[in-house]
Amino acid sequence: MSQVSRDRLVVGIATLLLWQLSTAWLKLLDPQLFPTPAQVFSLLAEDRQVFLKSxxxxxxxxxxxxxxxxxxxVPLGLVIGWKRRLRLAIEPITNILGPIPPIVYIPYAIAILPTFTLSSVFxxxxxxxxxxxINTLSxxxxxxxxxxxxxxxxxxxxxxxxxxxxxxxAMPHIVSGGAISLVLAFILLTAAEMIGATSGLxxxxxxxxDFADYPRVVAGIIVIGAVVLTLMTLYRRFTGYLLRWRK
Structure with a gap:
């Protein structure tokens, strides 16, 4: 085991101990809002089928x-970035639409598109x-x-x-933009599911x-964190392979 792996294991164990200490042993936190690790891990096993479906x-x-x-x-960024005249023409639209928080589109998409699936994908x-x-252009x-x-x-x-x-x-810039996009996409996915879905994390x-079942809320948050960590790990390995020539 590498030094980094050992350090991460120590941090993980320390976090669990702190959680156990503040909830189950010393009861420093409100038990209604902050469940113990045993409660949460029990629910992770109990609701595993629901989590899998979600x-x-x-x-x-x-x-x-x-x-x-x-x-x-990516193709649009390559073509527009290559054609300077086209890039200058598109630049004002990019500067206006790019910074708009995508989450503002959620209610509009749900109202306009025929299904929740289409609105979420959009x-x-x-x-x-x-x-x-933008990163491809750069x-x-x-x-x-x-x-x-x-x-x-x-x-x-x-x-x-x-x-x-x-x-x-442009691949190094594309990889950087792809990482940001993946995290943002997952945030938007979760937000959309919290507004109008009948399944999902x-x-x-x-x-x-809504039922104040906070042990399950914490269990869901842990699953979401684990999924994001897995996705980002896989993404880093894939992009590391794409950029292997840089080594």
Missing amino acids: LVSSVNLLFWGYTLAVLLA VIFIGAFWPLF GVEALEKGIVDSARTIGVSRKSMLINILLPG GWYVKYFS
């Missing part, structure tokens, strides 16, 4: 929203799109002008320019909070 529902929405954002934001797509798109702009000019001089085709020159050059937390 996880499948949440991951399905996240997959479609995030995948659509990647498929649209909101996740919007939230994930802008960080990816990655193309950061490329050395001489590289692009040299490729043009030797007659590289448009397709080769985009795939073999611009995409690898966000729905689980909201449903039991």
Whole structure:
């Protein structure tokens, strides 16, 4: 076990001990709001089928929203970043729409689109799109002008320019934007589920909070944290493979 792993294990054990000490042993916290670790872990096992169903529902929405954002934001960012005139024309729209918090679209999307699934995918797509798109633009702009000019001089085709020159050059920026997009997409997913869903991890937390069942609320929060940690770990490994040439 590496030193980092040992340090993380120590921090985890210390956190559990502090939780146990403040709730079960010394009873420093309100037991109605702050359940003991034994209560929460018992519910994690008891509700495992509900958590599994909720996880499948949440991951399905996240997959479609995030995948659509990647498929649209990256190619658009490469093309618009490459064409300076087009980039300057699009810049005002990017500056206006990019900073708008995507969560404001949730009520509107639920009211307009025919199903909750479509409205959730749309909101996740919007939230994930802008960080990816803007970072892709920045990655193309950061490329050395001489590289692009040299490729043009030797007659590289448009397709080769985009795939073999611009995409690898902008990849570090795309990876950074993708990480931000993934976290934001999960936040929006949870928020949307808390507003209008009948399943999902966000729905689980909201449903039991309405009944003041805080042990289950804490259990749901722990599951959400574990899912986010798993997704980000997988993302870092995947992007580390994509950027292996940098090593």
